[in-house]
Amino acid sequence: MKCEWTTFKTLGELPLGRSSHSTVVIGRKAYIFGGENIPRVPISNIIHCLDMDTCTWSELTTTGDVPAPRNAHTATAVGHVMYVFGGRTGINMGEGSFNELYAFDTSNNVWTLLKPSGVAPTPRSFHAMTVIGNRLFVFGGCGEEGRLNDLHSYDIEANTWQKEPINKDIDGRGGAGLIAIGNDVFVVAGFAGREMSDVHKYDTVSKTWSKLTTDKALPPRSVFGITSVSTFIIVWFGEVDPSDKGHLGAGGFSKDGYVMDVSCKTGWELIKCTGETPEERGWMHIAPGNLNGKDGVFVFGGNNINNERLNDSHFLSIKL
Structure with a gap:
């Protein structure tokens, strides 16, 4: 696996540094929504957009059912639509x-509050979401009853x-990774x-769970x-030491990436990459995208070891 970091030198007004926000890439644009600059205080409901070409x-400027400001929500992209679920405004x-559950159509910048049938997840924050085809999956997070493990x-x-x-x-648990x-x-x-x-692992066809056992954790x-x-599966960054402030302040953070092939039991390997690796951080997402014909992931902001909310932008190209 060959990986290379690229740092964006951006134009225009930078979004305020933040953590616990959502990031998606749709086409040639990255979209940033929500988050906090002061712990547990949502910044706004403005969507910031980075044109990755320019x-x-x-x-x-958005219309429709614009959500209330929030942090600790999650978002994912399906086609030209960004889906946003959950989050919170309280401490x-x-x-x-x-x-x-909201849908934001990037073709016309219109928000829609969806009104699904069925059994919805209870209110929560710091949960995780992924997509398979036309199905979103939401796991865990923090709810009124404590840390959750439902799907x-x-x-x-x-x-x-x-x-x-x-x-x-x-x-x-909260702050888990969820990937398909x-x-x-x-x-x-x-x-x-x-x-x-x-x-x-959850098999969505047989609807059964299993735990992966690997040689390297x-x-x-x-x-x-x-x-x-x-x-x-590729993971990058994250909090690696619990904060003594109950996640209100920074714990220890990682700047490393790890990869695991789920088709074998070898387990996790440290990723070696070229370019300038961004500083240690956590409380952010990475979003799949393409830059200059190279597939990879985009990252914006997060919380660093000095408990500062960042507003830098980077792209990691990934080639097998």
């Missing part, structure tokens, strides 16, 4: 949490939520009162970036 930032676990799916075409089987062997490979969804690490390193972490390429 390296220029802009604030979008305490479960306080001011949402379970609304829900949303059928975009049918506009319906469905509760998936729960694996009671997974400790409830084929018809399988993988839960990776997270914070369950301590930083975790376990990996669990992932160094424990939470609130990190995750993506997949072919049969490989």
